[in-house]
Amino acid sequence: MDYLKKGNAIDAAQLFITKHFPNCDGALLAGSVVRGEATDTSDLDIVVFDNNRMTSYRESFIAFGWAIEVFVHNLTSYKQYFDEDYKRAIPSMPRMVSEGIILKDNGIIDAIKEEANQLLEIGPEEWSQQTIKTKQYFITDALDDFIGCSNKAEELFIANALAELVSEFVLRTNRQWIGQSKWVVRALLQYDETFTQQFINAFDIFYKTGAKEQIINLVDKVLEPYGGKFFNGFSIGK
Known part of the structure; x- marks a missing residue:
């Protein structure tokens, strides 16, 4: 053109x-x-x-x-x-x-x-502890869906949701700007190149082979400083 x-x-x-x-x-x-x-x-x-x-x-x-x-x-x-x-x-x-x-x-x-x-x-506004717990819950929920899912089509969309949730969580809990589309990986690279490569590799392996282990391990590592997966006791709007 x-x-x-x-x-x-x-x-x-x-x-x-x-x-x-x-x-x-x-x-x-x-x-x-x-x-x-x-x-x-x-x-x-x-x-x-x-x-x-x-x-x-x-x-x-x-x-x-x-x-x-x-x-x-x-x-x-x-x-x-x-x-x-x-x-x-x-x-x-x-x-x-x-x-x-x-x-x-x-x-x-x-x-x-x-x-x-x-x-x-x-830099962006610091997340409250309540916001962190809420985001932690939704990551946990998506991760459990991902682990338990055996439908390839559904797995793809769950993986996409996990990538968005986890990238946002890592950046915002570290007072970093986030992004959309190509700016997600750019924001991650500006924050931590080593983590970003681990992130990319984990999802790349899943998309190519269907293997979930590296994504699961990555998410567990991200949540570990905040007490790991969070489900019991979560409440919103009560």
Whole structure:
């Protein structure tokens, strides 16, 4: 497709801003092209700050040889996204702002970048003991289902659920940001490369061979510092 015939990312992003947001107060190019991780299917992530916009929005384009995702904010709406990302422990917008290359700046970008950097440095809110116990219970429940299941199709989906639950548990109990999709493994790698390789190997062996032992051992090891599997005495909403 034509939009895969990509030229220079920064040039394309600046042309895009000039054409579509000529009067904006500031703009940043973020995403995989900035981190040096672009692939043939990568797009351009562009954050626009325009105080004439009443509300924030997201829109997709194909322009200047690229697929482009643009995230438009006025000079206050981005703060709500920072706050929401902090609460869900997935710092998508702060990370884009922090890593972003400046495409245009009328003197507002430095302060917004400082806000993003401070939030990223603080890390996500610490889980309460009640939250840890609740997550521990749901991991236990999924693990028991996994151990007892003999239906291959069901095992696949249980394994997927376990991978999500366990990765979240490891990261959040260690005050680390989490992620979605490819950002799950990136978050794990940033925290602990050795554990991440064990995690990947355990699930890879199961998907290839059906052997469950390494996943079971991995989950047991994760839960061990918190007393192991947790079922008896769990209550919610009582």
